[in-house]
Amino acid sequence: MGKLPPLMTEPLFTPADEYAMRLALDQAQNAWLVGEVPVGAVITRGGQVVATGYNRPITTHDPTAHAEIVALRHAATLLENYRLPECELFVTLEPCAMCAMALMHARFKRVVFAARDPKTGVAGSVIDLFGQPQLNHHTRVESGLLADASAQLLRDFFNERREAARARRAERQGLIPTGEATHLDDTA
């Protein structure tokens, strides 16, 4: 038996990558604090943090206000350039089609995401937009950095939301006497 080939699908992340993703997780917490789905993003250039963003479409009445777009707009404004070919983006969840195309329009060098999104992710989950050979710019994509922490944050958020909804329902039902529930059908 020969030696096993190296795992090509497991990219090696640097401590700087991990630092950036931890900042992105902090940003995701900020989203939770304002009641938004916790997704956060950080943009770096040459190892320096340029911009951050968190998901906030509900609070800003802006369906495009995903973490990546928020950070991207900050970075482009700050660097006074609509193209950011030296920039890298770290995001806690696999980008959707809108964000993936925005990142490619901006000519991002590299995108690193944490958890996969089987519903809207386009870095291989639903489709692979980044891998389309017909598109003229190719952004390098890597995944899995702090994926468990990011997925856990999302799970905790949705669990809390479900608990809150259940509590509200229970409160409403509590208005109906449940001791002798013989006449409940009459009230329906």
Ligand SMILES: [Zn+2]
């Ligand atoms: Zn998006």
